[in-house]
Amino acid sequence: MYRTSIDSFDVTERDKTESAPAKDAVPTLDVEGSGVQPPVSPRIRRAFWWLERLAPAIGSRWAVELWCTPPVIESSLRMPPGVPPGEPLEAHWNGHRIAGESWGEGPTVYLVHGWGGQRPHLGIFIKPLLQSGYRVVAFDLPSHNESDRGALAPGRTTLIECAHAVAAVIEEHGPAHAVVAHSLGANATTFAASYGASVGRVVYLAPMGDFPLYLDLFAARHGFGPRIRAGLQKQLERRIGMTLPQTELVRVAADAGHPPLLLIHDPDDPDTPYASSQRLADSWPGARLMATKGLGRLAHYRILRHRPAINAGLEFIGPASD
Numbered sequence: 001m002y003r004t005s006i007d008s009f010d011v012t013e014r015d016k017t018e019s020a021p022a023k024d025a026v027p028t029l030d031v032e033g034s035g036v037q038p039p040v041s042p043r044i045r046r047a048f049w050w051l052e053r054l055a056p057a058i059g060s061r062w063a064v065e066l067w068c069t070p071p072v073i074e075s076s077l078r079m080p081p082g083v084p085p086g087e088p089l090e091a092h093w094n095g096h097r098i099a100g101e102s103w104g105e106g107p108t109v110y111l112v113h114g115w116g117g118q119r120p121h122l123g124i125f126i127k128p129l130l131q132s133g134y135r136v137v138a139f140d141l142p143s144h145n146e147s148d149r150g151a152l153a154p155g156r157t158t159l160i161e162c163a164h165a166v167a168a169v170i171e172e173h174g175p176a177h178a179v180v181a182h183s184l185g186a187n188a189t190t191f192a193a194s195y196g197a198s199v200g201r202v203v204y205l206a207p208m209g210d211f212p213l214y215l216d217l218f219a220a221r222h223g224f225g226p227r228i229r230a231g232l233q234k235q236l237e238r239r240i241g242m243t244l245p246q247t248e249l250v251r252v253a254a255d256a257g258h259p260p261l262l263l264i265h266d267p268d269d270p271d272t273p274y275a276s277s278q279r280l281a282d283s284w285p286g287a288r289l290m291a292t293k294g295l296g297r298l299a300h301y302r303i304l305r306h307r308p309a310i311n312a313g314l315e316f317i318g319p320a321s322d
Helices: 042-054 056-067 119-131 159-173 184-194 211-222 226-240 249-256 274-283 296-305 307-317
Strands: 011-014 087-093 096-103 108-112 135-139 176-182 201-205 261-265 288-292
Touching: 042 056, 042 211, 042 226, 056 211, 056 226, 087 135, 087 159, 096 119, 096 159, 108 119, 108 159, 108 184, 119 135, 119 176, 119 296, 119 307, 135 159, 159 184, 176 184, 176 307, 184 201, 184 249, 201 307, 211 226, 249 274, 261 274, 261 307, 274 288, 288 307, 296 307
Parallel strands: 108 135, 108 176, 176 201, 201 261, 261 288
Antiparallel strands: 011 288, 087 096, 096 135
C-alpha cells in the first residue's frame, strides 16, 4: 500500500565529480520493486508463458495495452493538511481535457506527478510555495484521476501523450518559473521542454531511467520472454512514433536546452535506478544531484513526503522576490 507518512531521514549531497558506483553499468533489475504497484496475478503470468511459446504476436498486442495502462495505486486522494481547495482549471491538447487546480498569485510553479499518480501526490509543496510568493498549478496527466483519456483507449496513455499534456498546460496557463516533477512526470517535463515549453528551473524527484530497462522488468514481472518482449518494443515504438533510444533523458535533455536542474534520488530506490540519475547529472551542465538516505524499499514514494528533499527543492526554486 502507498505510504503517505514517513519519518525524517538524513540527506547527503553527492558532487557530480565524485566517483560514483559503476555509473556506466546497466542498473540491477529489481523484479520485486517496492511492492506499491498491484502484483501481477499468476493467471496472467501463466497466460503470457503460453503466448510466448504459441502466439507471441497476440502476447505482444496484449503486453502493449498493459504497458500503456497506468496502475491503480492505493493512496490518499486528499491534499496535505493546510492546503485549501484550489481554483479549478483546464487545459486541452488535440481535444483532450487536462484537469487541474491553481492556488495563489505570482510566478507559476507547476507540479507534475508520476505514472499512476495524481495531483495531490506533490501537494506538500503547495503551502510553502504559496508562502514564498508563487502561484502553484497541479494537474492530472492523461488517463489519470480526473483528466480525460488520451488518443488511446480509456485508461491508457503514453509518456509522449503525458509530455504533450504538460506542454499544453504550460502554454495555456503561462510560463513556468519552476517545475517540480516525480518519476515519469520528470521525463514528460523534459520532453515538454524539448517541444518548446518554458519550464524555468526543474526539480526532479526520482526520475525514470532509460525505458529498455523497464521493458525487461515488465517482461520479468509478467512472465514472458524475448519474443513477446521484442514485439512489445516494436509496437510501443510504433505507438509513440519514435524508438526507445530516442526517449532517453540524456538525449531529450539536450533538445530541451538543459534548464537549471536539481535531481533528488535515493540509492535504495528499487523502482527507478539511482545510477540513471547519476548519468543524467553527469551529462546535464550545471545539474546538482542530491542523494537521500535511508528511505528503504519505499524510497520512490517516501521521497514525496521526505522533508529534507522537499526543503532542498524549495531552496533551489528560491523565493518569488529573487
